[in-house]
Amino acid sequence: MCFAKRVRESDLIDKIDKALGRYAYSAREVGLGIGDDAALFRPRAGHELILTCDWFLEGTHFLRDKHPPDSVGWKCLARALSDVAAMGGVPRCFLLSLAIPDSHIGRWLNHFLTGLRRASRRFGCVLAGGDTTARESILINITVVGEVRTGHAIRRSGAQDGDSICVSGRLGEAALGLRVLEASKHAISSRDLRLRKHLYPEPRLALGRWLAEKRLATSMIDISDGFSTDLRHLCPAPHRGALLAPDCFPAVEVPARLRTRIGEPLDLALHGGDDYELLFTVSRRKFPSLPLTYRGLKISPIGYVTTGPHLVWDSNDAKHQILRPGGWDPFR
């Protein structure tokens, strides 16, 4: 159901409504906001809808005592939006499913909603509805509805032999933040720059949209589980593989004194998840049109699509190594 006004649940829904609903009401495309059986949304002519949903669960994706609630609010929406970015789409509205203990409807919820509102406004994605219930653990599920011009969506499949493989930003920064957070015995300020990408990731919506409009990418995915795992989706065995050039790889910088405790930069960059950078392929013909930055965001060419079956790491010591998927899998 859409947020129904109930006797006690109404306290929770009123809070969500005040924090996010009013912004939604002013959005032209959402015809009916919070307080009915379902939301109404008016799609634009000539567009397809992008539909995606994402779990964000206490204990699995965040820790109640370690993660600031405003980061939980920001990140649950930002990571769902990243799937819209990976299709080259524009986000329109979202549904929030929230299960929460009675004890957290006060301060925790206020901060959570502050972070969620910030992300909602920053990325132009309004709250359209959702569902709430009481639960011991905090459970979140976000559904995002986006749009893309019909036929312009960039899929995971589509990479051809010889296409350049490119990635935005710097990889491993979110994993660095997570390890710093895990290693700290004391509370860490959420303003610590090392934690920024772990706590407040930025879906690469502008880049994704631009690549789709210019029809520059032959395939695309966002890096959520880790580069080594996600690249396999663009270059699936046995008919696709990749030859990667370590010199060009945009790995996070880790101070030498932290490496023993936190991890090696390349390990974080190859297998750490949660970066939400875009990984995409570009045909030989179009590669010269690709800039090295887009609106200040670095774009790194890191290798080529091959006929497979392996992801080959062309390491400096002249021995080719095979890169195996080492990213996050909830069942491993």
Next chain:
Amino acid sequence: MCFAKRVRESDLIDKIDKALGRYAYSAREVGLGIGDDAALFRPRAGHELILTCDWFLEGTHFLRDKHPPDSVGWKCLARALSDVAAMGGVPRCFLLSLAIPDSHIGRWLNHFLTGLRRASRRFGCVLAGGDTTARESILINITVVGEVRTGHAIRRSGAQDGDSICVSGRLGEAALGLRVLEASKHAISSRDLRLRKHLYPEPRLALGRWLAEKRLATSMIDISDGFSTDLRHLCPAPHRGALLAPDCFPAVEVPARLRTRIGEPLDLALHGGDDYELLFTVSRRKFPSLPLTYRGLKISPIGYVTTGPHLVWDSNDAKHQILRPGGWDPFR
């Protein structure tokens, strides 16, 4: 993300794909099914989209040991579809978010998917994507996308003084089934007729759509939390109330020998939830056009909308009683 093929998570996703994905691929409107960042959906011109999501959580909405897994699969979709019925819409596709323990990816999941597929085909709503993760408890969230001709959706607000209040089917049957299940010490066959509406509810899609097309209803809601709670949404205090006629009230039949243990019929009908019948109002002018059944489903006029503020139960002993919301609230 949309169901991504991963190393171990892939077992789970392959199963879902085999059970439901192939049906989705044959549907014209879902452009891209399981296995990409997000699903693509092509809306029809002249229509608005109906967006709704619903929690279905072990321990809160079902019990792992008491509820047959195929009923869990059927019901999680059926109850989300009921919100589309309550707007007068037609369901198109759905997203499945599933968190499940490793131990349940075998037999339990097979039966769950059988029930989900049956509901998906029965109600013409195809799987478009979703998200999966590992978790101790079984957590389900369903997002449904439906369509309705622009301007034809039936909202909760819209009831006017003097409108007739009508309800489909018989109320309290689901609550009866739940109490029979709770009271039983031994396993009960899921074919037991008393359990049918609790385990395999039927969203009233055909009736809802017909009421919207004919513009017969001034307001509508589905009865999910219980009649006494849901009627308040159509007749909100202080400016709306209702005068209800007990003689016409379509309450469940409970054998006399069971009443002490299971409950009084009227109590189950007024406050029991999960019936997923439609509760709607019809203007005086259009009321004569309303049939007493629609495709075999009984429609009962049960009273009138008043200027409020109370829901008044015009009981047989000539004393008017005030009906207070006694339905389900997760925070109570």
